[in-house]
Amino acid sequence: MPYLEPLINFPFVSLPLLANTPSAEAGPMILAGVLLSLVFIYLASKLGGELSKLVDLPPVLGELVAGVLVGISALHLLVFPENGAVASDSVVISILQQFGGLNVESISEVFSTQSEVISVLAELGVIILLFEIGLESDLRELQKVGFTAALVAIVGVVAPFLAGTVGLIVIFGMPTIPAIFAGAALTATSIGITSKVLSELGQLKSTEGQIIVGAAVIDDVLGIIVLAVVASLAKTGEVDVTNLVYLIVSASAFLLGSIFLGKFFNKSFVAIAEKLQTRGKLVIPALVFAFSMAFLANAIHLEAILGAFAAGLVLDETDKRKELDQQIIPIADILVPIFFVCVGAKVDLSVLNPTNADNRQGLIIAAFLIVVAIIGKLITGWSFLGKQKINRLAIGIGMIPRGEVGLVFAGIGAASGVLDKPLQAAIIIMVILTTFIAPPLLRLAFKEEEEKLEETPNLAK
């Protein structure tokens, strides 16, 4: 009986990268490498997240910093070929070699393939994150604070974008495209961090809290449109007005269109989910929808995350929202940290070493971006009229943290190649700093108000 090649080559041996370089031995090693990388990522995310929590900072910051610690800048537990790292730089590969199961020929194959798998898992992580943010964003919430929140959001996008872009071009003589990208990275507001801090302060349902949350929701939508626009600009490499119009129109149409169509689709989704009887009857249709939307957004040259976000907004309107939210949580818990830790791991802090003269410009740019990022959002508190006694400072501060959306900008900018090393590092530092300072400042701003209220009690309390 002749023993031919396997029929079901599955699932413990991975395919060789190229059909003509088979290496059956590499398969289990790729799986082992992925498992070990995930263990390092999860340990880093929990260590960083918990330490952040202990000192009362958002856990996502800790995950990011822990990522820097395990990445190319320090421990080399998690390195990627696109950083210029080779297999011998990777601690994961060294450990695999220790176990004797890795021969010399398959080292670079195992290294690049396991890195690729981790990168795609991180991409799926950010898709799930934006889907979850979409699920948590409540369109009805906006209608209550309506106009005020919209003004705050628009000023909070336009002011830092203009100040940042113009400043980088005029003061630093930067080319237009990277300046626009860096300016765009200044526009986002982290709804996750802001709403979490507000709820911790018991201010989520206050007028200020409602305006901040409303503006952050609108800002999320604006930010993702801005992202889709600049990311596509970065791809074509030039500011083409036709393209710009196409992108703004298509991004807005995609988002608004999917929300509008979603009103009809909603009922079918609930009807389908209720008819299904097997495991995953809610989460699988939801992911089919989210991944299809992500694929569609990608296919019409927008970003995959815009599709995932729109899918989340649509499903947020269904009766199944709470149940779905509950089920997405563990999935997000295991995928999203991969994204943040990998972002940190890929940051090469050596470009910020001030003893190297080449790096000083990056540090100066970082300082400039931080100032613009803070002032550009602070002024939003004064962007609306009104006789009502309101804590405008708290609103401005509440808009400061850039959080995950800012990091997404940095990641996409880096991937498309428009951001050079100092500029990327400057954006990352801006994101980290604005996110670090906002929670304590917000606490201070509300505390000051409380003290005032205690002196002169009024209706607002």
Add this chain to the structure above:
Amino acid sequence: MPYLEPLINFPFVSLPLLANTPSAEAGPMILAGVLLSLVFIYLASKLGGELSKLVDLPPVLGELVAGVLVGISALHLLVFPENGAVASDSVVISILQQFGGLNVESISEVFSTQSEVISVLAELGVIILLFEIGLESDLRELQKVGFTAALVAIVGVVAPFLAGTVGLIVIFGMPTIPAIFAGAALTATSIGITSKVLSELGQLKSTEGQIIVGAAVIDDVLGIIVLAVVASLAKTGEVDVTNLVYLIVSASAFLLGSIFLGKFFNKSFVAIAEKLQTRGKLVIPALVFAFSMAFLANAIHLEAILGAFAAGLVLDETDKRKELDQQIIPIADILVPIFFVCVGAKVDLSVLNPTNADNRQGLIIAAFLIVVAIIGKLITGWSFLGKQKINRLAIGIGMIPRGEVGLVFAGIGAASGVLDKPLQAAIIIMVILTTFIAPPLLRLAFKEEEEKLEETPNLAK
């Protein structure tokens, strides 16, 4: 300002497969390919699972059959290079080309990389599945039915293994290693399918039900040890007694040792999980443990799934079991179907076409395996003494379905190259058929008993 290579090449552009063939354009296409493949996988899994459910069969069978439908045998929505498929065979790749984002050079790179990512996701799926089975297997349950269940399990492993292996060697003149592998594939019992059918029949807590579940649990453990042994035998290619002893000892020691050490680790795990305050505080430590154990099992030349199963058994003993089980469910729901659909997709049914003379031997082998698979488990009902009136036929039938564990055997056998096409297809057909016939037969066996009981009511009711 010089624009150098990106610092944080992340996460929307994937690295090129080889450092010297960069193709930044391939990145978003790999993500798009993975998203589209996942949409096809999920649609197939739900379609197949729900149709199965409608006709009262285990959903996992439907997922498998739907996988065959979307795979290499029919629709080509999901094809893999190791089946000999090339990029032009893949509907996913054709769709990506339709959107115009894929140039000729990057086609084969995108095809092989997205296939690889899906394969690793499927591997993570089976790791999570075995972790979940471990979490659901209750060691204490066994102690109640104890000796009887152990006898049933042991006879149910030894009888089909010996009959299958000896039959294949003597009747079909097969070499020793593939015959042992095929014999081993006959030993497993699907605890998932069996316990689900029993609970649907309201027989889970009957004496018969308890013996079946107990035996299925022991069979799971025995089956995974057998799997580790034969998979490693397949790797070395010969029956080396020293190696055999090493494997039996190391697999048993690994499983029993981790359960024993787990008794101590349990408390630390609960203590750690209770101290953590950030998201994923239970599921992340659990996965760190499961993935570490999977990596460790892999590193000492056993199978990754054995480690995941042991981790599940250990964590099953903690107070956090229920909460953890709850959180693993959505994760399993999105990862496990990838495994089953991919197994189906990689089955090439053309080798079973009876009009091709070369295929007839495979069909004869399949018929032989099916007969051995059924009789070898049926006799387990008579493997123990006892004066108690007991439905021995129901116990024998309850042990018949091979389910997911049988498929894992087929997958590993194929991957290691010891199973030729007809033999692999024969095993798959055996798994499908035994799993299909068991639920209706079990219902019949219990119904007969019920009718008897109605005629002569006794204490057993």
